[in-house]
Amino acid sequence: MSSTATIQPSQRELWGHPIGLYILFFTEMWERFSYYGMRALLTLYLVQKTTADNPGLGWLDSQSIMLYGWYTMLVYVMSIPGGMLADKVFGQKKAVLYGALILVAGHGILAFDQMWAFYTGLGLIILGVGLLKPNISTMVGGLYKDGDIRRDKGFSIFYIGINLGSLLATFIVGYVGETIGWHYGFGLAGIAMLFGLAVYLYGQKYLVHVGNKPTEQEKKEDVSLGQLFSKLSQSPLQLGVVLLICAYAIYAGFTYDGVDNWAYTALYIFIALVAGVMMMIYKNLNTQILKDRFLVLLLSFLIVIVFWGAFEQAGGLMSIYTSKNTDRMLFGFEIPATWFQGLNAGFIIIFATLVAGYWAKRKLKGKEASSLFKMAVGTMIMGLGFVFMIFAAREYSANGSSAMYWLVFAYLFHTIGELCSSPVALSFITKLAPVKYASLMMGVYFAATGLGNKVAGILGENASEYGEYAVFSGITIFTVLFGILVLAMLKPLKRLTHGAEDNEREIKEQEKFDLAQNENHN
Template structure:
């Protein structure tokens, strides 16, 4: 009885109080990130005559290129961020250092100098890389193995992400319209400072979660240098990595464009990641762990496809909104960043409903595995681009397109995201080997970043192929890809060895209590 009372004091609305600390921290961090993201591309293409003040005056192509690299790096750096937490600091301290770095980065962006623009982006890349994978891993650490509340806990956490996005895209757009670009960047910095203060003040609710790894816990651990040392002793795996490195260097010299060096560096990095993954696979002791590791890596392909389409919101869709959409509403021109807030607003409205739909489906014994939900989410999100095709047709017919197409597109994107993204976060915490938990979360965000780079490449090609071809192509590819994943669902589920079935081990009474409380 005493243990039950003590546990209840650490819970709020049926979930650990630590969830709400992480919820608020992530909310303000996402406010800062999405607030800056909402104005980044249109700031880069703004000229001296822009009503919000002079931007960088870049071409659309240059803006798409930087946007693609930035979004990719923000998440790819999650890999070293995860390693830092797993091997040295623990998730809790790594999140703290990441939050501090983000405050400095957003504050630097508020300075009206070119050097501050690039320095600020660099600091944000480092900060997100430390914070993003580790705070998500901490959410999973709040729940015991087999706790059916885990998926719903991630959905609640996801509301925090998107509440921050909603506030940012609403307020930052208004601030920029009134006081200019750098006031918007500065507002993002203030938000991140609030997130840092919330996190520091809520430490008492995070005891036992994300702590620094102890010598005992690291007794059978393998460091990253050791993994690469073992790679040197494995001729087959070493040969694979050497071939990939050679191709990467070749790509760096032969790719066209000013950023050819970036592609070369990216492929070299990915080649080393492939080598690391092969060695981690060899280190796993059981067939169950090995199979789960494989299906986890395969799920990252779904993540790349999903975010490669979804991230058009900050690139091609943002420019389309700014230049080709009739934004007049009752005599007032709606700022472009506010349209990105539609996604966050819909998430705030529908997150619990979508999570409850899948939870009820699962309780009834119907198909509701994480991979199935990710595939369905990809299909629904892809169908959202049907409305962007309609927007292009509208523009071609009348010289501007209606806002309703954007509203419908963002609605479909949101329902697809709610079915896929929070579930994929939870999926990683269920299947990842414990000693590589943060690293695998880092890989998930790196896959998200690669999706962002794909989005940037698609934006770059819009000038050559046109928006109609890009939007229609995204629709067709994502729907076919999602259907392919569903067709392969049974063998993929077998590789999980019932990891998600463990949630059904709770008694019926426990499950009913959890569903009632939520």
């Protein structure tokens, strides 16, 4: 009998990786297909006139971008309770299953042309992504043992699945939604999520040892938010800061203009609670090294907010600008506005390895390639992409339309900036976060991403008052100056990390040596 007959399904490999990786790859691919497909249609559906051949809701641009900002923020913020439920109650594997089921329901309901269905569908998608997204990534890491050198490559393969789903969605769902019917596009996104659910259910035998329900011992070892809040009540200064922000939140609810005034109240209360937890974590760290690293980590979250606040114009302001102000005719065919959002995913697939290779070679040569340096440079490159949108806005003012190539160049720069900044942000968290707060800090990272999405919505809303030219110019100037400020502070910030990344060059050199030895041996 062959020796492979005794290997359990969960231990089998394909192309050098656990088969479970490919199960999660296709599950996430279809989930991202459904999410980005719906994202590509959302603002365009909202602003489409009710008298059009393919009628939408006829909202103002500012109203649609406002909803887009709240929606994309909540999708990421819900990763915090989604991760906590998995850690404390039913494990990552069931969290992903429940999230997929909720997503199928949410996208399915969006297929109905009723306002109750629209809002209900959005709410279910927010809940579903909050359960699925943080936990499926955790499961990928769980497929590999500690120290397994295949882990980084496994995440790279998984990342390709994310962008492949995004690329396919913007072309397929975008075309169906814009040309056949918006709700057909929403329904197609639901069918895609159903495929993802089917793949996940089929592959359970390959995921036996990952994402299981936490044991009682693991629950005891984990730090709960309840413990942190109980300590917060014993600290007058920290409690005062939290109460001050909460008081302002209530003031905002009564005084802010707009239909979302009480939504801002809830947002400020959430920020107050997060701020209180961060202060208590800092206070409870028992060494100065941990405290210094924690401060740098909080600064990196600020970079995350700034980056995504600019980058996420793609699904809001830039999407509407593409639809209304861009000449999209090519050889007699009008390119759907949603297709331009696929440029980001396409450029990621093309340039991901090139950008990663550039930074790796730079690090091996002993040149500056720290995470903070890459995040700052990435933010600046992404911000410079809006220079092309400035040219587009000027051309539109002069001629009544702007050329497509401005969008192509803008998305190219945005993607290069993303590849410099986004992948290293998660890795940076694992290097600096205190071990017992690692899961919580990962949730805060997703919350920072969500706040960046909300900032993007606020900036997009202002375009109706100040104009696209002013908004694009402001984003360019701010992101470049912000990146320069981070670079100016780089040396003292690196000192505060206390060498968290100093040993990486030696590790890379050893890996390079081992690879050469293996090749010579073979």
